Amino acid sequence: MSSIFSFYCIASACCYLLFGIFCLVKNRTRRINQLWSLSSLMIAVWSFGLGMVVSADNLQSARAWLIIHYLGAILIPPTFLHYTFELTEVSIRTKKQLFFWYPLFLAFLFLNFFKQDLIVRISSQKPFFHYYTDVAPLYYVYTIAFFLCIAEAFMVQAQALLRKDIGQMRRLQLVYMFAATSFGFLGGATAFFPVFGWPIFPWGMYFVILYPLLMTYAIVRHRLLDIQIAVTRTGIFVLIYCFVVGIPAFLIFQMRGILERQLGVNWWLLPAGLFSLLSFSGPFIYLTIQRRAEAVLLREQKAYQQTLLQASRGMTLIKDLNHLLGLIVHILTKTIRITHARIFLSDSEGEQFICKAAHGDHHKQGNDGIAETAALSQHIRETKAPLILEEIQAQGTASSKLSAEVIQEMERLDAAVVVPSFVQDRLLGFIVLGDKKSKRLYSESDLDTLSTLANQAALAIENCIFLTNFEQQQTHFFQAAKMADLGTMASGIGHQVNNRFNLTKAGAEIMIMSSLPSPQKVYERIERRKRRNRRRFSQYGEIAQKHQQKLRPWRRNCCTLA
Numbered sequence: 001m002s003s004i005f006s007f008y009c010i011a012s013a014c015c016y017l018l019f020g021i022f023c024l025v026k027n028r029t030r031r032i033n034q035l036w037s038l039s040s041l042m043i044a045v046w047s048f049g050l051g052m053v054v055s056a057d058n059l060q061s062a063r064a065w066l067i068i069h070y071l072g073a074i075l076i077p078p079t080f081l082h083y084t085f086e087l088t089e090v091s092i093r094t095k096k097q098l099f100f101w102y103p104l105f106l107a108f109l110f111l112n113f114f115k116q117d118l119i120v121r122i123s124s125q126k127p128f129f130h131y132y133t134d135v136a137p138l139y140y141v142y143t144i145a146f147f148l149c150i151a152e153a154f155m156v157q158a159q160a161l162l163r164k165d166i167g168q169m170r171r172l173q174l175v176y177m178f179a180a181t182s183f184g185f186l187g188g189a190t191a192f193f194p195v196f197g198w199p200i201f202p203w204g205m206y207f208v209i210l211y212p213l214l215m216t217y218a219i220v221r222h223r224l225l226d227i228q229i230a231v232t233r234t235g236i237f238v239l240i241y242c243f244v245v246g247i248p249a250f251l252i253f254q255m256r257g258i259l260e261r262q263l264g265v266n267w268w269l270l271p272a273g274l275f276s277l278l279s280f281s282g283p284f285i286y287l288t289i290q291r292r293a294e295a296v297l298l299r300e301q302k303a304y305q306q307t308l309l310q311a312s313r314g315m316t317l318i319k320d321l322n323h324l325l326g327l328i329v330h331i332l333t334k335t336i337r338i339t340h341a342r343i344f345l346s347d348s349e350g351e352q353f354i355c356k357a358a359h360g361d362h363h364k365q366g367n368d369g370i371a372e373t374a375a376l377s378q379h380i381r382e383t384k385a386p387l388i389l390e391e392i393q394a395q396g397t398a399s400s401k402l403s404a405e406v407i408q409e410m411e412r413l414d415a416a417v418v419v420p421s422f423v424q425d426r427l428l429g430f431i432v433l434g435d436k437k438s439k440r441l442y443s444e445s446d447l448d449t450l451s452t453l454a455n456q457a458a459l460a461i462e463n464c465i466f467l468t469n470f471e472q473q474q475t476h477f478f479q480a481a482k483m484a485d486l487g488t489m490a491s492g493i494g495h496q497v498n499n500r501f502n503l504t505k506a507g508a509e510i511m512i513m514s515s516l517p518s519p520q521k522v523y524e525r526i527e528r529r530k531r532r533n534r535r536r537f538s539q540y541g542e543i544a545q546k547h548q549q550k551l552r553p554w555r556r557n558c559c560t561l562a
Helices: 002-026 031-054 059-088 098-114 139-162 168-192 203-207 210-220 227-254 256-266 269-297 299-317 321-336 375-383 389-394 401-412 444-515 519-561
Strands: 120-123 132-135 340-346 352-360 417-423 426-433
Touching: 002 031, 002 203, 031 059, 031 132, 059 098, 059 120, 059 139, 059 168, 098 139, 139 168, 168 203, 227 269, 256 269, 269 299, 299 321, 299 444, 321 340, 321 352, 321 426, 321 444, 352 426, 375 401, 375 417, 375 426, 389 401, 417 444, 426 444
Parallel strands: none
Antiparallel strands: 120 132, 340 352, 340 426, 417 426
């Protein structure tokens, strides 16, 4: 039994170390990753030291490994509390408690190296194991401090979960952390039973491995699954794990005597064969149960995802752009049950993205345009993937000026998610979605479905724009052709009209010419007029001479008088 327990402790230590390194590599500069890696290292040292203690061959070796074991065990509480403070973002006043806990446990660490007999001793009289920890005078003080520090971390987690001002992403991370710490520390606490001589085997150590799995997932992953799905998958995994490992272990540890009497020296074949059979069938059982459980939990989610996919297939049949955009935001708002939805498209000048359609809470519209050079537009072009506001905030990118501007612009738009629409490498626009009314997060499958919808919408929008431009060009060409035809027709009609007018003009001229006198008569008439005028002028001359003769005496008299 001790060999199996030792192997599992060493395997758990390797897992903790790998998960801690993985979390640190994902983001070395993030403080929460650093603290989680440090806490994982301490747990790995504790688990590895425990495995080596119970498998030691002699007392001297067991005592040496006991020091290593408690090197990790002593530093687990303060590092975990520090990590909890960082994740829950407590006040600086609360963080000052670390100035009490770190010195206290460092004092225990000093005693562990130089005055070990004051804290722990090695014993060969404990149940289940050949060598194990024994109680020393200060061990009770250490145990009380250990559980008080861990209890404070749990209280901080519980207070953070009750806060109403934290986002759904951070709340989900805290739920993961609470579940993981419950598995880890409740399982690890069973290692104290043999220390106090209680005849209870520390079965909880076999479940400690779930702690780094959940914690690393909660830290590294930000686009998290729904907590119901995560808890369901974890519960199914635990049940299958207990089923696969528990039945052979029960046969080995509880029914070994009966098996030896029945099967002799080959008694181990039954548990080994049963373990092999269960290990082979376990994954199939897990997948079957998982599919059925998720089919029940995700019934509503899969229903609206199927609706969105069907809508995306029929978008290309719509030719009117305004009708298409209005239909998209209406379907998104009603199907997913979100507060609002808006579509921003690039304008004709290519200088900014303009809100072309909106649906939902009108007081949250924020329809101001987004410049092509804005931080949000640049970030969308770089990532080419949906943006989640809480994910960007959770990544601790406030130190980046570009990311801070992206957060500010998304908050101005009241955008929980921004889904881009690309046509090849050109950003055609993006869809802004609000929070779900159920307060649930957007899952991976939601984002995949929305990305598919956005890509189909981009093609449909391009199709509408093309058809609109084509119709305008056709209208222009038709108008030009019509005017050309009208010009040709007018020219022909004008020519025909001119022919008719020319005939009329010729007839009129002929009629006029026929009514005029002959030139001889005209010449004679002119001559008669001239003769008549000459006679008149000669008469006028005679009359003038008579008047001149009458005026001469009058003129002479006037000159005499003068």
